[in-house]
Amino acid sequence: MSLCDSVLKFTSTIAKNYPGESVLRSPYRPFGSYMFCSTQGAACIEDREVVLKMLYFIMQSTEENCVDRVAGSCISYHTGYGQMLENITECLFNETNIANPISNSSFEMGIALQMEAIGVGAQNEHALLATRTAGEVKNKQDMNIAELNYKLSNHQSNMAELEWYKLCCKDHGYYDSFKEHNNKKDIHADGCRIKLANFWDEIVKMVENHELPGDFQCQNKWINSGNTYRKLVEPLDIAHHYRHKGDESYLSPGVRPHRHVVLEKWMKDKEQTRIGRSDRTKKPRTKFSSLTEDSCFWAHLEEACKTLASLQQEQQQLLVINSELKGGLEKFEDYVWNRIKVRSISAEVFLEESSFMKWWHQYRQLQLQSPPWQSNSPLFNFMEGESWKLEI
Template identity: 50%
Template sequence: METATQTFTAGEEIATFLVSYRFLLHKAWEESLRANSSKSFTLNEHEDVVYVAFPSFHGIEDFMVIESEYGEGNIQTGNEVFSGCLKGNDDQLALVHQGALKIFLHIMENTDFKKKLQIYINSKQKKPKSIIFVGHSLGGAVATLVTLWVLEKRLKQSSPFCITLKDVNPFCITFGCPLVGDERLVEAVGREHWGGNFCHVVSKHDIVPRMLLAPLESIAQPLIAIFPYWQGIDAPDAFIQDACRTLLNNVFDSLRESNGVVKKSPYRPFGTYMFCSSNGAACIENSETVLKMLHWTIQSQETSLDEIVQDCLLEHIRYGSVLKIVMQNSIRGRKLVNFNSESSYEMRISLQLEAVGVQDDHVKLDLLNLGRTENKHSADVSNLAIKLSKKNCTRVELEWYKECCEKDDIGGYYDSFKNQNDKRDIDANGRRLKLGEFWDELIEMWESHALPSDFRTQNKWVNAGMTYRELVEPLDIAYYYRKSEGKGNYLSDGRPHRHKVLQKWMEDKDKTREAEGRVARTKLPFLIPDSCFWAHVEEALKDLKQGLHQRKESLQKFEDYVTKLIDDRNISSYVFLERSSFMRWWQEYKQVQFPEWKLTSPLYKIMETASWKG
């Protein structure tokens, strides 16, 4: 059976967008070429779209920064342009190519780029202009970093030059762009859902998008020899062809050493990659799949090395012709013949490979395995969601337990659980353990990469983790101090790993929420946002036993801490029940204070007037 379809077979949303508005790609390419007459950037407006383009080949010497094997370095090296948002899941800053970063920083710090961009972003029009950052070759790497910079500033809602960024959603289109950052940068982009802001157009035999998969030392000299030809200065003589052959062989050697997995190079792709050939194009979003496609498409079994050398030299500078062929095919549509599989996913894989001219069963099998891994991740998330819905019953039972303890005037659920004087306290412990097992399993799956990279930023899981932590961690604290008989410190010695991870997820998410603006509380919450509150109370009680004089500084810090919680309405009313551990601390604390303390202590005034009630 013959199946008619477009040659775009993955990354459907962006593919449809690019086909529907294909003039954007052509215009982006035109602006990329126009930027070559500039030493830094060009900025032009066309039909309410602002195109900011960066030159292709200026700064090749700057790009070849051989300070590490692959030219990689910390994204904040020698600059404060980027803040701390671009981190991996391990909380370490992303690595980027230092040569690309150097060119980017030069433009940011030594040109009027910010000033000109401000004019367009601060436009008084009701509908802000669309901004597309474009670049070919090295200019694409700069365009990528600039787009990341705007996205990060928008996230933080801060800017060194008073730009309002909340309505700015930049788009980046690159042509033949080298890889820019490492796995941590991929994780940061995925976490903030920025992948859809990038489209990287890659021709089948263009070496530049693959070149940083090889050590910089092995590609520097060949590239310096080839660049004059790409700039239109030299003709493609035997010397340049030999340099291109050397460059290709060095990249191929790096790929072969790693069995196509490219484990050695730190660089990883992000965004949507539009792979182009004379057959059409395929848009792919998954980073690992893109990495494999960068390998497979250039090492075609049907093409000799001499032919690839010729294509390598030409394709890097002829994206205009490449786009023309791709768009003609996408409008005309294509047919797939001799297709026997009933799997729609296999159909899409076959179409992808056909579109980029790859006919290799091993490649198809690898892509299918990657797809199965993604499907397993999705299935695991679905199973966790089902488990979470079942655990919600346990959570509700603990909330009911909390309310019952408050009604019975026994000091609240923290003290009731710590004392374990009732059957319901024992039942609550069983529920505590069940919920802990669920979240331990989830954290273990996350840390073993069995869940999608953006899992930790999904509101469903961030909010569920926050609610669990605020409700159950007080019980974990009570259990710890009951068992340790006051000898240990929960904060430094006893806090479970799951609570630390869930708190980190929430804090990272709060960076975005703060940028969007948060409304101050007017009422006391049901649960205390600082889930470690009762651990601070326990340590303050121990400090009192040692004496006010010996522990004056730490006791003052605790007093200030509680005062701020009350002022910010970040404390729950059950804390002030007469028989709670906190009230026991308060009664003892004020008795050992000097008389003049009452005149200056904000907390004393709050407690004596009961103004904490609001």
Template identity: 40%
Template sequence: MDASKISNSKAEENITYFVGTDLISDAWNACQNAYKFRDFYENEYKNVLIIAFSGSHNSRDYVTDNDFDECDINYNYNVKFKCMGDGDSENTKPAMVRKSFLDRFIFMLQSSNLKPKILKAQKDKKTIVFTGHSFGGAIASLSTLWTLENHHEISPLCITFGCPLVGDKIFAKAIEREKWSPYFCHIVSRHDIVPRICFSPFKSPPISKALEELMPYWYYSMRNQIKAENQKPIQDGSHPLSKDNSQEFIKRVISDASQVLTHETAALVVGPANLVGGAVKDLIKRSPYRPFGYYIFCSTSGSVCCIENTETTMHMLYFALENSRLFGACIMEHIEYEKTIKYISKNSGLTAPYLKSVKSSKSSTVDVRIDLQLEAMGIGNQNIQAWLGLKAIEDNKSKLTTNMDKQSIKLDEMQDCMAELEWYKIICEDNLPGYYDCFKTHKSEKDLKANKNRLKLAAFWDRITELVEKEELPKDLQTQDKWINAGTEYRLLVEPLDIAHYYRLGKHEDSGHYIAHGRPRRYKLLQKWFEDKEKKGGMQSKKRTQPATLTKDSCFWAHVEEVHSKTDDELKCFIEQLKGMMDQFKLSKDVVLDNNTFMNWWKNDPKLSEH
């Protein structure tokens, strides 16, 4: 392997590159060696460190009383994943992951020399390749994610073999939003049951009983032990499950996967917010787990297919197994990735995302692509349900792109409204007492015109909020500088006018103060986009020496309006915040103009003398 060709900055090129090199083979060899070590196996090349994790032999590590063993990815105070939220609303939902996987990773991070190895690789400027087979693939995935989050100087790669699903839809969505998908390459043999196994509750008898026998079998097979203590003999490729138990086990996983897929397909067609039966969705508990990253599927015919879309991967995981009657293959292929790697090597000259070429009568590029995917996996385009499911995914992707193009054009059109409001702000500052109080009194023609622009902008950003919440815009929208900057500029310039309008109409007397009871969702969403990027160090700015053009707290005037209802402790806290904003020049000059709402309070409130 020529490690010098691995790019630390162009992850998508890495997927294509290591398909055509011996990196996948090296990763598999490392996975095999990992079965001989307690924690993990490591191997160093010139500037590459491979860290491999093995599967487990003990089903009790994964079979819990909870149906799906899901937990908040940040439940452990000592190990945090800052980017793993939904990013779509002010009330961020945490990503959920399988707790047994997360606990094992945290244990490895805190109790082994894994973390020192990562830090040393960072210091030595090495590329890290995390890899794992079976349940070890989940640990490799979490190790990669943790490294991406906490060590930006390192661009790790993750290669897994037969890895079970790790996290839920929010988890997968966050990885896609952060543009980290190309760092994860999951290799799956067509019939391998383990990548699908998290669709089922592990505590159900068909699953728990099967895992009790299969996990030691898989583990000791990987260690090349013919017979282990309390283990049935392994002969001629046989496995310990009876034919009936095998069928019951496989059929249960297929049935559970079908429930998840049916729900996901319906969400694509009618939208997740419009699903019938949403009120009773908790009555049927489905697996929360979803695929993420790139998947390389390999069939026994030697065909290889690479997919980078979560929904498409879901369909492939199900339909590649749905009609299979090869129950033994579902179990045996989990420990036969040596063959799978040979299939990939034969296709090394082809590139992602679709590695197999077949004849198709379809004229549409999308339809041909669907045919290629189905043929490559041995499913065939005659499977109407599979074909229509993939077509719905492609149509949804096209819809997202169309929506994005339309809204980008409208965003450009909104710049005229923004320019007029900026001019309105300047005029009001020249004529006292500033644009907040001018708009609040609403006495002149220019105030009416400013209100029209405010309403146009509100309608636009309300529509963006609605599309984001309905998942009808690309998942990475809120990470794009263009949209973060536009949203932040709008929020800082226009929200003071919304606050002035709220208090001018006396809405606070009926509904309560603005921040708690009147703030629109659009501002909460845009503020969250800004704060998320700020947390990751993406909003760096020079130290200010002049007052800001726009006050950096868009709710500043709401705090001023609410000051009379604040307790002494709240008032003291607000004054401390004011001092901090003044010291850092985060207040614009219109705040201190004579006779405005702020200065009248500042000069005349008797409580201020106490502070």
């Protein structure tokens, strides 16, 4: 199937659909600003649903059901690019009029002028409807963005409250204080946690319902805000989960809140576009991070604590050590060591009363009983050297 056949096939369905549904139906996803040029002028369109619809209408109007001639016109436009620029420049300096104005509305006339410039024609009702609807959707999306910006600004106070709460938890650590205690300070932090969860749930829902611009989740402002929220607040969500549902793994499918899954995906997608750009100049960390980069770290730790408890119980009962349980602990050990190497975990992990240090002291005893095990353990050697004490 040729490119023109493909575009006609998919955009013929898209042209009849409501904006927001087309991207799910078509394998071709336009992005950025598109400038449609014709002998009548040019028009710049950013909305990707409208871009697909205009491609369909242009191909249809160029020559009905004649793909070869459409392709020929495309080649002609490309080879005559210089002349096309001259025509567009002339159109910009000349007053553009429509023979039969369709409305007294400046908005409607603006749409009609775009249709004329693209070469579709101001009287094409389907094209006008598609562009008008997209314009209304865009206006609504812009209003939603403005409202979310206002809400984000207001919620900065909740983030600041949780930052302050974290600083106050110097003895037990941020995660363990929230999980184990129930004083006024923890209750206030829980209120901030719930308010922020509702806000980000609302954003994720709006994105998935196409109530925000298509590139919303690619914007640095929202990626960075979401990533900071996830790293600061998800440990509290994990603590809340294990305080009330300790037997159920937070890492099981469908348990982790959807907002965290989505926000993490936004960050990973953005990082994929940065690969190779800054790797050469990026300096390795020399100190532990203020926030643990992997916001699920504490969930992995909770599951490792369960595994260790099961292994200790087998030892007490003089049973043969389950190789699967031992393998699970070794896997977690590698997981922790890989994050220590790049300093992507918070220094509070090493506080003496933290869940991690309690796990470590028990795990260390298990290693000491198995010399071949400890000799191959970078984490064991690092912890025994206690160099981490200089960084907390």
